[in-house]
Amino acid sequence: MHRNYDVVVIGAGNAALCAALAAQEKGASVAVLECAPQEESGGNSRFTAGAIRFAYRGIEDLLQVMPDLSEEEIKNTDFGVYTEENFFDDMFRVTRFRTDPNLTEMLVKRSFETMVWMRSKGLRFVPIYGRQAFKIDGKFKFWGGLTVEAWGGGEGLVEALTESCKTRGIEIFYETRATGLIQQDGAVTGVIVKHRGKTSEIGGRAVVIASGGFESNAEWRTRYLGPGWELAKVRGTRFNTGDGIRMALEIGASPYGNWSGCHAVGWERNAPEFGDLAVGDGFQKHSYPFGIIVNGAGKRFVDEGADFRNYTYAKYGREILNQPGQFAWQIFDAKVTHLLRDEYRIRQVTKVSANTLEELAGKLEDVDAEAVLATLKEYNAAVQTGVPFNPTVKDGRGTKGLAVPKSNWANVLDTPPFEAYAITCGITFTFGGLRVDANAQVIDSDMRPIPGLYAAGEMVGGIFYFNYPGGTGLMSGAVFGRTAGGAAAAAGKT
Ligand SMILES: Cc1cc2nc3c(=O)[nH]c(=O)nc-3n(C[C@H](O)[C@H](O)[C@H](O)COP(=O)(O)OP(=O)(O)OC[C@H]3O[C@@H](n4cnc5c(N)ncnc54)[C@H](O)[C@@H]3O)c2cc1C
Numbered sequence: 001m002h003r004n005y006d007v008v009v010i011g012a013g014n015a016a017l018c019a020a021l022a023a024q025e026k027g028a029s030v031a032v033l034e035c036a037p038q039e040e041s042g043g044n045s046r047f048t049a050g051a052i053r054f055a056y057r058g059i060e061d062l063l064q065v066m067p068d069l070s071e072e073e074i075k076n077t078d079f080g081v082y083t084e085e086n087f088f089d090d091m092f093r094v095t096r097f098r099t100d101p102n103l104t105e106m107l108v109k110r111s112f113e114t115m116v117w118m119r120s121k122g123l124r125f126v127p128i129y130g131r132q133a134f135k136i137d138g139k140f141k142f143w144g145g146l147t148v149e150a151w152g153g154g155e156g157l158v159e160a161l162t163e164s165c166k167t168r169g170i171e172i173f174y175e176t177r178a179t180g181l182i183q184q185d186g187a188v189t190g191v192i193v194k195h196r197g198k199t200s201e202i203g204g205r206a207v208v209i210a211s212g213g214f215e216s217n218a219e220w221r222t223r224y225l226g227p228g229w230e231l232a233k234v235r236g237t238r239f240n241t242g243d244g245i246r247m248a249l250e251i252g253a254s255p256y257g258n259w260s261g262c263h264a265v266g267w268e269r270n271a272p273e274f275g276d277l278a279v280g281d282g283f284q285k286h287s288y289p290f291g292i293i294v295n296g297a298g299k300r301f302v303d304e305g306a307d308f309r310n311y312t313y314a315k316y317g318r319e320i321l322n323q324p325g326q327f328a329w330q331i332f333d334a335k336v337t338h339l340l341r342d343e344y345r346i347r348q349v350t351k352v353s354a355n356t357l358e359e360l361a362g363k364l365e366d367v368d369a370e371a372v373l374a375t376l377k378e379y380n381a382a383v384q385t386g387v388p389f390n391p392t393v394k395d396g397r398g399t400k401g402l403a404v405p406k407s408n409w410a411n412v413l414d415t416p417p418f419e420a421y422a423i424t425c426g427i428t429f430t431f432g433g434l435r436v437d438a439n440a441q442v443i444d445s446d447m448r449p450i451p452g453l454y455a456a457g458e459m460v461g462g463i464f465y466f467n468y469p470g471g472t473g474l475m476s477g478a479v480f481g482r483t484a485g486g487a488a489a490a491a492g493k494t
Pocket of ligand 1: 010011012013014015016033034035036041042043044045046047048049050051052053176177178179210211212213235236237239240241242243244275280281428429456457458459470471472473474475477
Protein backbone atom coordinates (compact mmCIF):
# COMPACT_ATOMS: atom_id res chain seq x y z
CA MET A 1 0.00 0.00 0.00
CA HIS A 2 1.69 3.25 -1.15
CA ARG A 3 -0.76 6.09 -1.29
CA ASN A 4 -0.85 9.78 -0.57
CA TYR A 5 -3.53 11.85 1.11
CA ASP A 6 -3.82 15.39 2.39
CA VAL A 7 -4.66 14.11 5.87
CA VAL A 8 -4.08 10.71 7.44
CA VAL A 9 -5.99 9.96 10.64
CA ILE A 10 -4.83 7.20 13.00
CA GLY A 11 -7.72 5.48 14.80
CA ALA A 12 -11.42 5.09 14.02
CA GLY A 13 -13.10 6.09 17.29
CA ASN A 14 -15.10 9.23 17.93
CA ALA A 15 -12.13 11.63 17.96
CA ALA A 16 -10.62 10.17 14.78
CA LEU A 17 -13.86 10.11 12.80
CA CYS A 18 -14.69 13.69 13.86
CA ALA A 19 -11.19 14.71 12.73
CA ALA A 20 -11.69 12.95 9.40
CA LEU A 21 -15.05 14.68 8.82
CA ALA A 22 -13.64 18.09 9.74
CA ALA A 23 -10.68 17.63 7.38
CA GLN A 24 -12.91 16.44 4.53
CA GLU A 25 -15.20 19.43 5.07
CA LYS A 26 -12.21 21.70 4.35
CA GLY A 27 -11.61 19.93 1.04
CA ALA A 28 -8.90 17.49 2.12
CA SER A 29 -8.55 13.93 0.85
CA VAL A 30 -8.59 11.78 3.97
CA ALA A 31 -7.53 8.25 4.96
CA VAL A 32 -8.48 6.67 8.30
CA LEU A 33 -6.26 3.88 9.63
CA GLU A 34 -7.82 1.48 12.12
CA CYS A 35 -5.81 -1.41 13.58
CA ALA A 36 -8.92 -3.37 14.59
CA PRO A 37 -10.90 -5.50 12.16
CA GLN A 38 -14.13 -3.83 11.14
CA GLU A 39 -16.25 -5.90 13.55
CA GLU A 40 -14.17 -4.69 16.52
CA SER A 41 -13.48 -1.17 15.25
CA GLY A 42 -14.52 2.08 16.83
CA GLY A 43 -12.35 1.93 19.94
CA ASN A 44 -13.73 2.79 23.35
CA SER A 45 -16.22 5.09 21.67
CA ARG A 46 -18.15 2.03 20.55
CA PHE A 47 -18.34 0.66 24.11
CA THR A 48 -19.93 3.81 25.51
CA ALA A 49 -23.54 4.51 26.25
CA GLY A 50 -23.02 7.55 24.02
CA ALA A 51 -23.64 9.97 26.91
CA ILE A 52 -22.15 13.33 25.95
CA ARG A 53 -21.72 16.45 28.09
CA PHE A 54 -22.13 19.95 26.70
CA ALA A 55 -23.19 23.37 27.88
CA TYR A 56 -26.79 24.38 27.13
CA ARG A 57 -28.91 27.30 28.24
CA GLY A 58 -32.26 25.53 28.13
CA ILE A 59 -34.76 23.88 25.85
CA GLU A 60 -34.03 26.20 22.90
CA ASP A 61 -30.45 24.96 22.76
CA LEU A 62 -31.51 21.35 23.27
CA LEU A 63 -33.92 21.66 20.35
CA GLN A 64 -31.00 22.51 18.06
CA VAL A 65 -29.37 19.23 19.09
CA MET A 66 -32.58 17.17 19.31
CA PRO A 67 -35.14 18.73 16.93
CA ASP A 68 -37.17 15.51 17.17
CA LEU A 69 -38.17 16.10 20.82
CA SER A 70 -41.93 15.68 21.04
CA GLU A 71 -44.34 18.18 22.63
CA GLU A 72 -45.09 15.46 25.18
CA GLU A 73 -41.42 15.05 26.12
CA ILE A 74 -40.93 18.79 26.45
CA LYS A 75 -44.06 19.11 28.62
CA ASN A 76 -43.19 16.18 30.89
CA THR A 77 -39.50 16.90 31.43
CA ASP A 78 -37.50 19.38 33.43
CA PHE A 79 -34.25 19.45 31.43
CA GLY A 80 -32.84 22.28 33.53
CA VAL A 81 -29.80 24.18 32.27
CA TYR A 82 -26.11 23.38 32.19
CA THR A 83 -24.28 26.63 31.58
CA GLU A 84 -20.69 27.09 30.45
CA GLU A 85 -20.01 28.26 34.01
CA ASN A 86 -21.42 24.99 35.38
CA PHE A 87 -19.20 23.02 32.98
CA PHE A 88 -16.12 25.07 33.93
CA ASP A 89 -16.90 24.64 37.64
CA ASP A 90 -17.23 20.88 37.22
CA MET A 91 -13.95 20.59 35.30
CA PHE A 92 -12.02 22.68 37.80
CA ARG A 93 -13.58 21.05 40.86
CA VAL A 94 -13.13 17.41 39.87
CA THR A 95 -9.57 17.95 38.57
CA ARG A 96 -8.67 19.90 41.72
CA PHE A 97 -7.87 22.93 39.54
CA ARG A 98 -5.17 21.05 37.63
CA THR A 99 -6.89 21.00 34.26
CA ASP A 100 -5.12 23.13 31.64
CA PRO A 101 -7.29 26.28 31.46
CA ASN A 102 -6.70 26.77 27.73
CA LEU A 103 -7.69 23.22 26.85
CA THR A 104 -10.70 23.35 29.18
CA GLU A 105 -11.78 26.59 27.61
CA MET A 106 -11.73 24.96 24.18
CA LEU A 107 -13.64 21.98 25.53
CA VAL A 108 -16.35 23.98 27.27
CA LYS A 109 -16.79 26.87 24.85
CA ARG A 110 -16.90 24.66 21.76
CA SER A 111 -19.07 21.97 23.31
CA PHE A 112 -22.47 23.21 22.18
CA GLU A 113 -21.42 24.26 18.65
CA THR A 114 -19.71 20.87 18.26
CA MET A 115 -22.97 19.09 19.10
CA VAL A 116 -24.75 21.12 16.43
CA TRP A 117 -21.91 20.32 14.00
CA MET A 118 -22.13 16.58 14.78
CA ARG A 119 -25.81 16.71 14.08
CA SER A 120 -25.07 18.35 10.73
CA LYS A 121 -22.92 15.30 9.96
CA GLY A 122 -25.88 12.97 10.42
CA LEU A 123 -25.71 12.08 14.12
CA ARG A 124 -28.90 11.88 16.13
CA PHE A 125 -29.20 12.52 19.85
CA VAL A 126 -31.86 11.69 22.46
CA PRO A 127 -32.39 12.51 26.15
CA ILE A 128 -30.91 10.00 28.62
CA TYR A 129 -34.16 9.30 30.42
CA GLY A 130 -33.03 5.90 31.70
CA ARG A 131 -29.89 6.93 33.51
CA GLN A 132 -29.78 10.64 34.20
CA ALA A 133 -33.35 11.50 35.16
CA PHE A 134 -35.79 10.45 37.88
CA LYS A 135 -39.56 10.89 37.81
CA ILE A 136 -40.73 13.30 40.50
CA ASP A 137 -44.46 14.14 40.78
CA GLY A 138 -45.12 12.77 37.28
CA LYS A 139 -42.34 14.82 35.64
CA PHE A 140 -38.85 13.66 34.63
CA LYS A 141 -36.11 15.76 36.21
CA PHE A 142 -32.55 15.64 34.91
CA TRP A 143 -29.63 15.92 37.33
CA GLY A 144 -25.84 16.18 37.14
CA GLY A 145 -25.45 18.16 33.89
CA LEU A 146 -25.54 15.12 31.61
CA THR A 147 -28.70 15.11 29.53
CA VAL A 148 -28.09 13.74 26.04
CA GLU A 149 -26.82 10.53 24.48
CA ALA A 150 -26.17 9.44 20.92
CA TRP A 151 -29.01 7.53 19.35
CA GLY A 152 -28.14 3.83 19.55
CA GLY A 153 -25.46 4.45 22.22
CA GLY A 154 -21.79 3.99 21.34
CA GLU A 155 -22.63 1.50 18.59
CA GLY A 156 -25.03 3.99 17.03
CA LEU A 157 -22.52 6.81 17.36
CA VAL A 158 -19.67 4.94 15.65
CA GLU A 159 -21.98 3.56 12.97
CA ALA A 160 -23.36 7.02 12.15
CA LEU A 161 -19.89 8.61 12.09
CA THR A 162 -18.52 5.79 9.92
CA GLU A 163 -21.42 6.08 7.47
CA SER A 164 -20.99 9.82 7.37
CA CYS A 165 -17.29 9.40 6.53
CA LYS A 166 -17.95 6.82 3.84
CA THR A 167 -20.64 8.87 2.08
CA ARG A 168 -18.20 11.77 1.98
CA GLY A 169 -15.50 9.74 0.27
CA ILE A 170 -13.25 9.25 3.30
CA GLU A 171 -11.39 5.95 2.99
CA ILE A 172 -11.21 3.72 6.08
CA PHE A 173 -8.56 0.99 6.19
CA TYR A 174 -9.27 -1.71 8.78
CA GLU A 175 -6.68 -4.09 10.24
CA THR A 176 -4.15 -1.39 9.41
CA ARG A 177 -1.95 -0.61 12.37
CA ALA A 178 0.14 2.56 12.43
CA THR A 179 3.57 1.67 13.77
CA GLY A 180 5.58 4.84 13.24
CA LEU A 181 5.58 8.38 11.88
CA ILE A 182 7.57 9.46 8.82
CA GLN A 183 9.35 12.80 8.98
CA GLN A 184 11.04 14.98 6.39
CA ASP A 185 13.01 18.04 7.50
CA GLY A 186 11.22 17.95 10.84
CA ALA A 187 7.71 17.79 9.37
CA VAL A 188 5.50 14.71 9.65
CA THR A 189 4.76 13.49 6.13
CA GLY A 190 3.21 10.09 6.61
CA VAL A 191 2.70 6.95 8.58
CA ILE A 192 4.33 3.52 8.54
CA VAL A 193 1.63 0.86 8.66
CA LYS A 194 1.33 -2.85 9.07
CA HIS A 195 -1.51 -4.62 7.30
CA ARG A 196 -1.79 -8.41 7.64
CA GLY A 197 1.90 -8.77 8.36
CA LYS A 198 3.10 -6.47 5.54
CA THR A 199 4.72 -3.12 6.24
CA SER A 200 4.18 -0.13 3.96
CA GLU A 201 3.92 3.66 4.01
CA ILE A 202 1.00 6.02 3.63
CA GLY A 203 1.87 9.61 2.78
CA GLY A 204 -0.01 12.47 4.37
CA ARG A 205 0.69 16.19 4.26
CA ALA A 206 -0.59 16.15 7.82
CA VAL A 207 -1.32 13.39 10.32
CA VAL A 208 -3.91 13.36 13.13
CA ILE A 209 -3.28 10.78 15.85
CA ALA A 210 -6.46 9.77 17.65
CA SER A 211 -5.54 6.28 18.73
CA GLY A 212 -6.59 6.42 22.38
CA GLY A 213 -4.63 6.06 25.60
CA PHE A 214 -2.61 3.16 27.01
CA GLU A 215 -5.26 1.55 29.19
CA SER A 216 -5.11 -1.77 27.34
CA ASN A 217 -1.36 -2.15 27.81
CA ALA A 218 -0.76 -3.97 31.14
CA GLU A 219 2.95 -3.15 31.08
CA TRP A 220 2.46 0.61 30.57
CA ARG A 221 -0.34 0.61 33.16
CA THR A 222 1.98 -0.84 35.75
CA ARG A 223 4.81 1.42 34.69
CA TYR A 224 2.87 4.70 34.77
CA LEU A 225 -0.22 4.18 36.94
CA GLY A 226 1.65 2.05 39.45
CA PRO A 227 1.94 -1.46 40.85
CA GLY A 228 -1.35 -3.35 40.91
CA TRP A 229 -2.75 -1.74 37.78
CA GLU A 230 -1.89 -4.80 35.72
CA LEU A 231 -4.68 -6.44 37.77
CA ALA A 232 -7.40 -4.06 36.59
CA LYS A 233 -9.93 -5.18 34.01
CA VAL A 234 -10.12 -3.16 30.80
CA ARG A 235 -13.63 -1.83 30.23
CA GLY A 236 -13.32 -1.21 26.54
CA THR A 237 -11.26 -1.99 23.47
CA ARG A 238 -8.13 -4.13 23.64
CA PHE A 239 -6.53 -1.99 20.90
CA ASN A 240 -5.63 1.15 22.87
CA THR A 241 -2.08 0.20 23.83
CA GLY A 242 -0.47 3.64 23.68
CA ASP A 243 0.89 3.27 20.12
CA GLY A 244 0.06 6.81 19.07
CA ILE A 245 1.57 8.33 22.19
CA ARG A 246 4.73 6.24 21.71
CA MET A 247 5.11 7.21 18.05
CA ALA A 248 4.81 10.90 18.88
CA LEU A 249 7.21 10.70 21.83
CA GLU A 250 9.71 8.94 19.56
CA ILE A 251 9.89 12.04 17.36
CA GLY A 252 10.22 14.42 20.30
CA ALA A 253 6.65 15.22 21.37
CA SER A 254 6.23 16.63 24.86
CA PRO A 255 4.43 14.37 27.35
CA TYR A 256 1.76 16.21 29.31
CA GLY A 257 -0.90 15.73 31.94
CA ASN A 258 -1.70 13.23 34.66
CA TRP A 259 0.43 10.25 33.56
CA SER A 260 -0.23 8.37 36.79
CA GLY A 261 -3.97 9.06 36.58
CA CYS A 262 -6.83 7.35 34.84
CA HIS A 263 -10.57 6.94 34.70
CA ALA A 264 -11.53 3.71 36.49
CA VAL A 265 -14.83 2.49 37.90
CA GLY A 266 -16.53 -0.29 39.84
CA TRP A 267 -16.87 -3.18 37.34
CA GLU A 268 -18.23 -6.72 37.53
CA ARG A 269 -15.69 -8.78 39.48
CA ASN A 270 -15.74 -11.71 37.04
CA ALA A 271 -15.76 -9.65 33.82
CA PRO A 272 -13.29 -10.69 31.09
CA GLU A 273 -9.84 -9.11 30.73
CA PHE A 274 -11.06 -6.68 28.03
CA GLY A 275 -14.47 -5.27 27.16
CA ASP A 276 -17.08 -7.40 25.44
CA LEU A 277 -19.07 -5.54 22.79
CA ALA A 278 -22.09 -7.78 23.41
CA VAL A 279 -22.25 -6.47 27.01
CA GLY A 280 -20.90 -2.96 26.36
CA ASP A 281 -20.86 -0.90 29.53
CA GLY A 282 -23.23 -3.37 31.27
CA PHE A 283 -20.45 -4.62 33.55
CA GLN A 284 -20.29 -1.25 35.31
CA LYS A 285 -22.19 -0.87 38.58
CA HIS A 286 -23.00 2.81 39.04
CA SER A 287 -25.89 2.91 41.54
CA TYR A 288 -23.72 2.79 44.67
CA PRO A 289 -24.90 6.25 45.87
CA PHE A 290 -28.11 4.46 46.97
CA GLY A 291 -26.36 1.70 48.94
CA ILE A 292 -23.04 1.00 50.62
CA ILE A 293 -19.75 -0.56 49.46
CA VAL A 294 -17.69 -2.90 51.66
CA ASN A 295 -14.31 -4.58 51.17
CA GLY A 296 -13.14 -8.08 52.10
CA ALA A 297 -12.50 -6.96 55.67
CA GLY A 298 -16.18 -5.98 55.86
CA LYS A 299 -15.34 -2.24 56.02
CA ARG A 300 -16.64 0.72 54.07
CA PHE A 301 -13.85 2.72 52.41
CA VAL A 302 -15.47 5.53 50.37
CA ASP A 303 -18.25 8.05 50.85
CA GLU A 304 -20.75 6.50 48.45
CA GLY A 305 -22.86 9.67 48.53
CA ALA A 306 -20.09 12.29 48.32
CA ASP A 307 -21.58 13.73 45.13
CA PHE A 308 -23.75 12.77 42.18
CA ARG A 309 -22.56 9.54 40.59
CA ASN A 310 -21.22 11.50 37.57
CA TYR A 311 -18.62 13.16 39.78
CA THR A 312 -17.37 10.20 41.84
CA TYR A 313 -17.59 7.04 39.71
CA ALA A 314 -14.43 7.71 37.68
CA LYS A 315 -12.20 7.92 40.75
CA TYR A 316 -13.71 5.09 42.81
CA GLY A 317 -12.25 2.34 40.60
CA ARG A 318 -8.82 3.20 41.98
CA GLU A 319 -10.17 2.95 45.54
CA ILE A 320 -11.47 -0.55 44.80
CA LEU A 321 -8.14 -1.59 43.25
CA ASN A 322 -6.45 -0.48 46.47
CA GLN A 323 -8.53 -2.87 48.63
CA PRO A 324 -7.15 -6.29 49.63
CA GLY A 325 -7.87 -8.73 46.78
CA GLN A 326 -8.92 -5.80 44.52
CA PHE A 327 -12.64 -6.38 45.05
CA ALA A 328 -15.65 -5.07 46.94
CA TRP A 329 -19.38 -5.67 47.32
CA GLN A 330 -22.17 -3.13 46.80
CA ILE A 331 -25.16 -3.71 49.11
CA PHE A 332 -28.73 -2.44 48.66
CA ASP A 333 -32.10 -3.06 50.25
CA ALA A 334 -35.52 -3.35 48.60
CA LYS A 335 -36.35 0.34 49.19
CA VAL A 336 -33.95 1.35 46.42
CA THR A 337 -33.84 -1.58 44.00
CA HIS A 338 -36.27 0.27 41.67
CA LEU A 339 -33.62 3.01 41.39
CA LEU A 340 -30.86 0.62 40.27
CA ARG A 341 -29.70 1.14 36.70
CA ASP A 342 -30.36 -1.45 33.98
CA GLU A 343 -26.82 -2.84 34.28
CA TYR A 344 -27.85 -4.52 37.57
CA ARG A 345 -30.35 -6.65 35.70
CA ILE A 346 -28.01 -8.25 33.14
CA ARG A 347 -27.23 -11.97 33.21
CA GLN A 348 -23.46 -11.52 33.72
CA VAL A 349 -23.53 -10.31 37.35
CA THR A 350 -22.04 -11.78 40.51
CA LYS A 351 -25.02 -11.23 42.78
CA VAL A 352 -26.36 -12.62 46.04
CA SER A 353 -29.75 -12.00 47.68
CA ALA A 354 -30.96 -12.69 51.22
CA ASN A 355 -33.89 -12.01 53.50
CA THR A 356 -31.86 -10.98 56.53
CA LEU A 357 -28.62 -9.05 56.95
CA GLU A 358 -27.11 -12.07 58.79
CA GLU A 359 -27.89 -14.34 55.85
CA LEU A 360 -26.51 -11.78 53.41
CA ALA A 361 -23.27 -11.37 55.39
CA GLY A 362 -22.72 -15.14 55.21
CA LYS A 363 -23.19 -15.16 51.44
CA LEU A 364 -20.63 -12.48 50.51
CA GLU A 365 -17.73 -14.44 49.08
CA ASP A 366 -14.26 -13.61 50.48
CA VAL A 367 -15.72 -11.23 53.08
CA ASP A 368 -15.38 -11.41 56.88
CA ALA A 369 -19.06 -12.05 57.76
CA GLU A 370 -18.92 -10.85 61.36
CA ALA A 371 -17.12 -7.67 60.41
CA VAL A 372 -19.55 -6.81 57.63
CA LEU A 373 -22.52 -7.38 59.92
CA ALA A 374 -21.00 -5.00 62.45
CA THR A 375 -20.46 -2.43 59.67
CA LEU A 376 -24.08 -2.74 58.52
CA LYS A 377 -25.40 -2.25 62.05
CA GLU A 378 -23.13 0.69 62.74
CA TYR A 379 -24.08 2.28 59.42
CA ASN A 380 -27.82 1.76 59.99
CA ALA A 381 -27.61 3.41 63.40
CA ALA A 382 -25.79 6.44 61.93
CA VAL A 383 -28.31 7.37 59.18
CA GLN A 384 -29.97 10.77 59.74
CA THR A 385 -33.49 9.60 58.94
CA GLY A 386 -35.04 12.99 59.76
CA VAL A 387 -33.80 14.41 56.43
CA PRO A 388 -36.01 13.45 53.44
CA PHE A 389 -34.51 11.21 50.72
CA ASN A 390 -34.43 12.74 47.21
CA PRO A 391 -32.30 11.18 44.44
CA THR A 392 -32.51 14.21 42.11
CA VAL A 393 -30.66 16.61 44.42
CA LYS A 394 -27.81 16.26 46.87
CA ASP A 395 -30.31 15.70 49.66
CA GLY A 396 -27.95 15.98 52.63
CA ARG A 397 -29.41 12.82 54.11
CA GLY A 398 -26.12 11.60 55.52
CA THR A 399 -24.68 9.61 58.39
CA LYS A 400 -23.43 10.93 61.72
CA GLY A 401 -20.33 9.83 63.58
CA LEU A 402 -18.89 7.28 61.14
CA ALA A 403 -15.15 7.26 60.35
CA VAL A 404 -16.10 7.02 56.65
CA PRO A 405 -19.21 9.16 56.29
CA LYS A 406 -21.94 8.85 53.70
CA SER A 407 -22.98 12.42 52.84
CA ASN A 408 -26.14 12.04 50.77
CA TRP A 409 -28.86 9.50 49.96
CA ALA A 410 -28.21 7.43 53.10
CA ASN A 411 -30.99 4.94 53.85
CA VAL A 412 -31.22 2.43 56.66
CA LEU A 413 -30.68 -1.04 55.13
CA ASP A 414 -33.70 -2.72 56.71
CA THR A 415 -36.07 -3.84 53.96
CA PRO A 416 -35.64 -7.34 52.51
CA PRO A 417 -34.77 -8.76 50.12
CA PHE A 418 -31.23 -7.45 50.38
CA GLU A 419 -29.01 -7.59 47.30
CA ALA A 420 -25.24 -7.46 46.89
CA TYR A 421 -23.06 -7.23 43.77
CA ALA A 422 -19.35 -8.10 43.56
CA ILE A 423 -17.13 -5.58 41.80
CA THR A 424 -13.50 -4.97 40.97
CA CYS A 425 -11.67 -2.11 39.24
CA GLY A 426 -12.39 -1.53 35.56
CA ILE A 427 -10.10 0.94 33.81
CA THR A 428 -11.72 3.15 31.19
CA PHE A 429 -8.91 5.31 29.85
CA THR A 430 -5.65 6.96 30.87
CA PHE A 431 -5.28 10.69 31.49
CA GLY A 432 -1.65 11.29 30.50
CA GLY A 433 -0.73 11.97 26.90
CA LEU A 434 0.64 14.55 24.51
CA ARG A 435 0.82 18.32 24.77
CA VAL A 436 -1.22 20.14 22.13
CA ASP A 437 -1.91 23.80 21.32
CA ALA A 438 -5.11 25.63 20.38
CA ASN A 439 -5.03 23.97 16.93
CA ALA A 440 -4.66 20.53 18.54
CA GLN A 441 -1.17 20.53 17.02
CA VAL A 442 1.35 18.42 18.94
CA ILE A 443 4.05 20.38 20.79
CA ASP A 444 7.62 19.14 21.08
CA SER A 445 9.88 19.23 24.13
CA ASP A 446 11.21 22.63 23.02
CA MET A 447 7.59 23.82 23.21
CA ARG A 448 7.37 24.24 19.44
CA PRO A 449 4.55 22.78 17.32
CA ILE A 450 5.63 19.73 15.32
CA PRO A 451 4.81 20.56 11.68
CA GLY A 452 2.14 18.27 10.29
CA LEU A 453 1.24 16.50 13.56
CA TYR A 454 -2.07 16.82 15.41
CA ALA A 455 -3.72 14.81 18.20
CA ALA A 456 -7.20 14.34 19.60
CA GLY A 457 -9.19 12.27 22.08
CA GLU A 458 -7.96 10.23 25.01
CA MET A 459 -4.33 10.77 24.10
CA VAL A 460 -4.41 14.53 24.65
CA GLY A 461 -2.83 15.18 28.04
CA GLY A 462 -3.64 18.01 30.44
CA ILE A 463 -7.44 17.90 30.42
CA PHE A 464 -8.29 15.35 33.13
CA TYR A 465 -6.53 14.93 36.46
CA PHE A 466 -7.59 12.56 39.29
CA ASN A 467 -11.23 12.51 38.20
CA TYR A 468 -13.61 13.32 35.42
CA PRO A 469 -17.18 14.57 34.91
CA GLY A 470 -19.21 11.78 33.20
CA GLY A 471 -19.82 12.24 29.47
CA THR A 472 -16.77 14.47 28.88
CA GLY A 473 -14.65 11.88 27.02
CA LEU A 474 -16.82 11.88 23.94
CA MET A 475 -17.13 15.65 24.01
CA SER A 476 -13.38 16.11 24.34
CA GLY A 477 -12.83 13.71 21.42
CA ALA A 478 -15.36 15.58 19.29
CA VAL A 479 -14.05 19.06 20.09
CA PHE A 480 -10.36 18.24 19.69
CA GLY A 481 -11.02 15.89 16.77
CA ARG A 482 -12.90 18.57 14.90
CA THR A 483 -10.22 21.15 15.72
CA ALA A 484 -7.37 18.82 14.75
CA GLY A 485 -9.01 17.74 11.48
CA GLY A 486 -9.73 21.32 10.41
CA ALA A 487 -6.20 22.50 11.27
CA ALA A 488 -4.59 19.45 9.62
CA ALA A 489 -6.55 20.10 6.42
CA ALA A 490 -5.40 23.71 6.38
CA ALA A 491 -1.79 22.62 6.97
CA GLY A 492 -2.13 19.89 4.34
CA LYS A 493 -2.91 22.44 1.64
CA THR A 494 0.22 24.58 1.98
C1 LIG B 1 -17.38 0.93 28.79
C2 LIG B 1 -17.13 2.40 28.52
C3 LIG B 1 -18.17 3.31 28.65
C4 LIG B 1 -17.95 4.67 28.42
N1 LIG B 1 -19.00 5.52 28.47
C5 LIG B 1 -18.82 6.81 28.10
C6 LIG B 1 -19.94 7.70 27.93
O1 LIG B 1 -21.12 7.30 28.03
N2 LIG B 1 -19.67 8.99 27.60
C7 LIG B 1 -18.39 9.45 27.39
O2 LIG B 1 -18.21 10.65 27.10
N3 LIG B 1 -17.33 8.63 27.49
C8 LIG B 1 -17.51 7.33 27.82
N4 LIG B 1 -16.43 6.50 27.88
C9 LIG B 1 -15.10 7.07 27.57
C10 LIG B 1 -14.99 7.22 26.05
O3 LIG B 1 -15.13 5.95 25.47
C11 LIG B 1 -13.66 7.79 25.61
O4 LIG B 1 -13.35 8.95 26.32
C12 LIG B 1 -13.73 8.16 24.12
O5 LIG B 1 -14.50 7.26 23.41
C13 LIG B 1 -12.34 8.19 23.56
O6 LIG B 1 -12.42 8.43 22.17
P1 LIG B 1 -11.12 8.33 21.30
O7 LIG B 1 -11.58 8.54 19.90
O8 LIG B 1 -10.04 9.18 21.85
O9 LIG B 1 -10.60 6.82 21.50
P2 LIG B 1 -11.22 5.46 21.00
O10 LIG B 1 -12.67 5.56 20.73
O11 LIG B 1 -10.78 4.41 21.95
O12 LIG B 1 -10.52 5.22 19.60
C14 LIG B 1 -9.15 4.89 19.48
C15 LIG B 1 -8.98 4.18 18.17
O13 LIG B 1 -7.60 4.03 17.85
C16 LIG B 1 -7.40 2.74 17.30
N5 LIG B 1 -5.97 2.43 17.40
C17 LIG B 1 -5.22 2.23 18.51
N6 LIG B 1 -3.93 2.02 18.18
C18 LIG B 1 -3.86 2.10 16.82
C19 LIG B 1 -2.81 1.97 15.88
N7 LIG B 1 -1.56 1.73 16.25
N8 LIG B 1 -3.10 2.10 14.56
C20 LIG B 1 -4.38 2.33 14.14
N9 LIG B 1 -5.41 2.47 15.00
C21 LIG B 1 -5.16 2.37 16.32
C22 LIG B 1 -8.34 1.87 18.10
O14 LIG B 1 -8.60 0.65 17.49
C23 LIG B 1 -9.57 2.78 18.14
O15 LIG B 1 -10.33 2.69 16.97
C24 LIG B 1 -16.64 5.13 28.09
C25 LIG B 1 -15.61 4.22 27.94
C26 LIG B 1 -15.84 2.86 28.14
C27 LIG B 1 -14.70 1.90 27.95
